[in-house]
Amino acid sequence: MYDDLVAFAITLKLAAITTVILLLIGTPLAWWLARSQWRYKFLVETVIALPLVLPPTVLGFYLLVMLGPNGLIGGLSEALGGRPLAFTFTGLVIGSVFYSLPFVVQPLQNVFTAIGENVMEQAATLRAGPIDRFFSVMVPMARPGFLTAAVLGFAHTIGEFGVVLMIGGNIPGSTKVISIAIYDHVESLEYAQAHWLAAVLLLLSFLLLMAVYGLNRRFSVLRS
Template sequence: MLNSADLQALAITLQLAALSTAVLLVLGTPLAWWLARTRSHWKPAIDALVALPLVLPPTVLGFYLLIAMGPDGPLGAFMTAIGGQPLAFSFAGLVIGSVIYSLPFVVQPLQDAFSRMGQGPLDAAATLGAGRMDRWLSVVLPLARPGYITAGVLGFAHTLGEFGVVLMIGGNIPGSTRVLSVAIYDHVETLEYGRAHLLSGVLLLLSFALLLAVYRANRRFRMMRP
């Protein structure tokens, strides 16, 4: 079965995906809400920026992040200024990379859910005496639940499969930045096909199970949409 090095890679992968997804749901909510409601002429530009990781080679993204996180880059300089660790080749750097890499997979389902519900239920709730926060918790969140499930699972699953960005900014440090996809690459390089098979199988099943959950959840909650 999986040896300890592979298990370690699996654990780091899961941690990275979980943490990135949590950060994405928190940051993605106001961004998606703004995109769903705004009539600003900046909207198309922001939409395009959010969607950029869908089309950009991950190595390009990774390259720019590496520059930014390096000692002379803005992020790196900032970290040095506050006396922190450099971000490149660290787990924290990987989280930042993953958040950007998986951004569209979280923002777009949320944005879709928010625009789909329209202003109608919110207006109705306001006339019934619900204030801004109350409307959010009692109407927006339950109506956007399928969107949140989709966003969470897609963000998680997409981060699981991250390779190019990790390779550029995370390197291959066992126990810190060595994730599953990189481990598989290493096994193939060293002709350890058995172990590559095993890890690939784990990733395949995990991803399938997660996507299955999205589609099941969406089917179940479709009727709740306005």
């Protein structure tokens, strides 16, 4: 029981940190994708969308290689005096960022595209500089998109399994998340505990999605 609570706490922490990082990276990325005229932009879009179709174990495998002592990221971490990132919480965060990236970037890109250039030009003629107008016009107008992005990023990270299994291992108190805890319970035929955790995840996901759809509907009513 205590183990399950710890796993639950780690899951929430992982999802929260991942969501914050994704919003920080995803916003400029989505902005660039929405505005850029670069002809090879579709290549970037393809790479970002890959986790949508790639089996999580494939993504997890490559991440494991990259995060390990001989990998690009793990090696860099070691060279900077750290340790390899495979089987650590930091490693999980990095993996989750890749895994949930499309769920944050796509809603943001869509909302930025839909809002269009016109209001930003108006803001420019009203003396607002580029950063000013992004925060005073684009961010408030794109609020439904930010909400969708944050909730989808968060919920999707909570639900990840394959990637975590590959790069996080199953270290209680460090990298054991709730989806893996469920798997462990089922493996040991502890169906009662599995039921509990599964129900909690089901309810949480339902509530999060309900919040997105409900709030976005309110916003769109305000807007129409």
